[in-house]
């Protein structure tokens with residue numbers, strides 16, 4: 001299988017103006033994405049999902065390690081020709097309307113005007129934005145803007161789609177439609193890297209899933225393989241995810257406690273029931 | 287310029303131009319010269335002129351400076367702040383193309399602003415020059431440069447009046463008829479004959495069956511001829527027109543003045559159903575002279591298309607053409623041709639030829655209107671427009687380089703070249719600085735703190 005994206009020992013440390021490290025977002029991460037597969041990235045907030053995606057796009061540069069996309073440096077103009085990216089929020093020009101936005105990005109891809117018009121019509125139909133295509137993007141609701149963002153990512157019919165929380169802010173029908181769309185794209189042989197908080201997304205569309213915790217993979221394998229021990233339970237991915245994250249947290253908590261107790265003999269707090277309840281709710285956010 | 291730069295520049299233009307602030311600034315900018323033309327100065331003609339020039343340019347440059355600094359500083363940093371750069375940067379566009387696009391967009395805005403400013407300056411220069419010549423008739427020669435830049439000046443004023451060259455009927459036929467030309471020169475010796483075949487003349491279906499008596503619904507042969515004799519002012523000839531399969535052609539005899547455009551009505555039946563028309567000329571002049579037809583003036587005029595649509599097309603054509611020529615004349619005289627005063631003067635003269643041309647049409651329409659009781663729609667539409675244009679364009683004798691209006695427009699406008707260069711530098715420098723600050727980051731993914 002052809003590896004479209006390859007990360008080898010990538011570390012990303014955010015530094016302040018003086019070069020002092022602020023936060024370590026990614027630690028020694030290695031994985032690859034093969035042509036035609038859908039990779040899901042899971043993880044609690046701040047675990048480094050968006051950072052990983054931005055590294056793949058050349059929007060951030062790794063502190064250490066190597067990244068290649070389509071066999072080239074990330075940010076290479078040839079590679080960019082085949083990539084579609086949906087950022088975590090919709091950073092669009094508020095004074096353009098939906099159609100003009102797509103037209104603008106079409107022009108950036110140097111699409112000839114007839115092909116551009118056809119592509120835009122197609123995408124507008126596909127994503128159901130016909131009703132508000134003439135309204136300016138600044139007035140759009142979150143879900144509407146998300147659809148335009150997705151249309152923008154699809155304008156060049158990309159081979160590799162990098163989507164950061166694509167269903168964020170969409171209604172249940174929208175989520176269903178998006179899932180169908182992703183499956184359709186998958187059947188056309190597109191490669192996708194999706195970061196999401198919706199575990200049901202991952203279960204239905206992803207081939208492989210990686211769970212990030214503080215910039216490291218605590219699990220990374222095919223979905224069916226990971227869920228093997230849970231195969232006869234419902235919400236199995238959720239259980240798996242929570243188990244993994246809790247286990248990892250406990251482990252680190254222990255480690256920190258032992259290190260901490262060497263200096264000061266203050267007992268660290270255990271994660272209690274209330275805490276877990278909060279996390280469970282957060283993870284269930286629709 | 288590639289499509290990406292164009293897209294970015296148009297996007298920048300939209301971002302800044304369609305904002306209330308830009309529109310207000312544009313209005314202020316266009317009003318400034320008019321306001322300044324009311325200033326009195328020290329009471330002399332020169333003083334008034336000085337005050338007008340300095341004040342309007344100082345205010346103008348302040349506005350231009352403000353606009354350019356604002357745009358060039360914010361155009362890239364705004365994309366950074368709103369993070370739209372994140373999406374743009376993952377598209378296959380190079381960073382220098384983003385900067386170039388921003389710069390071109392800025393230039394576009396400037397060109398629109400400068401065009402308005404130049405129009406305002408030119409109009410108020412005309413105004414002020416007319417005011418001055420009334421109020422200070424004896425002072426006015428301080429503004430005229432008596433250098434004879436153009437020997438053309440004399441010949442332009444003397445010679446044939448153009449009035450009898452353009453006729454209102456020509457004007458009308460331009461609107462309602464199509465024409466078929468032939469090329470080359472045709473000399474027909476005494477006693478000789480010449481055949482022409484026109485093809486593809488498609489007539490409206492009803493014209494074949496019941497030919498109209500209306501002037502413009504007919505088929506004409508429009509021609510001009512010259513003779514080999516300097517003395518003879520006319521020539522005797524014989525026209526035959528008919529379709530090739532017809533045995534007996536239609537006959538017409540001519541004995542007409544030379545070197546004038548003539549119009550020979552041709553029966554619609556002479557044209558075959560395939561749209562072919564044969565024209566033959568027999569030179570039967572008794573005094574043994576040759577006749578010459580210049581091909582450029584030898585054409586078949588025939589009605590085509592809907593009259594009203596043609597009328598609309600023609601009117602729109604005139605509107606576009608006159609506004610285009612006018613604004614190009616002035617805009618060019620500012621942006622491009624200010625490099626040399628001579629060039630801009632020639633454009634000024636060009637504009638005033640426009641004036642003369644418009645005068646001709648205007649006067650001929652006026653005559654037409656006086657002669658006929660019924661006024662055609664085309665006259666009614668174009669007459670006020672032509673009137674307006676002839677009131678704003680400089681007349682030829684006033685626009686020549688040694689005249690006072692010429693000087694009036696040249697003096698402020700030659701300043702604009704400095705303004706424009708300054709704008710390019712002023713705009714480009716902060717843009718480059720800001721672009722270097724923002725785009726030199728390898729990492730655009732870092733949000734602003």
Ligand SMILES: Nc1ncnc2c1ncn2[C@@H]1O[C@H](COP(=O)(O)OP(=O)(O)OP(=O)(O)O)[C@@H](O)[C@H]1O
Nearest residue numbers: 014022023025044045046047048049050051732733
């Ligand atoms: N520009 C930055 N400067 C400093 N730290 C940053 C920056 N961007 C991200 N980080 C840090 O990197 C870590 C990973 O952030 P990232 O945005 O990748 O998380 P995430 O997994 O996408 O979270 P979420 O689920 O909330 O989207 C966080 O600790 C965050 O604070």
Ligand SMILES: [Mg+2]
Nearest residue numbers: 049050088164
């Ligand atoms: Mg994120």
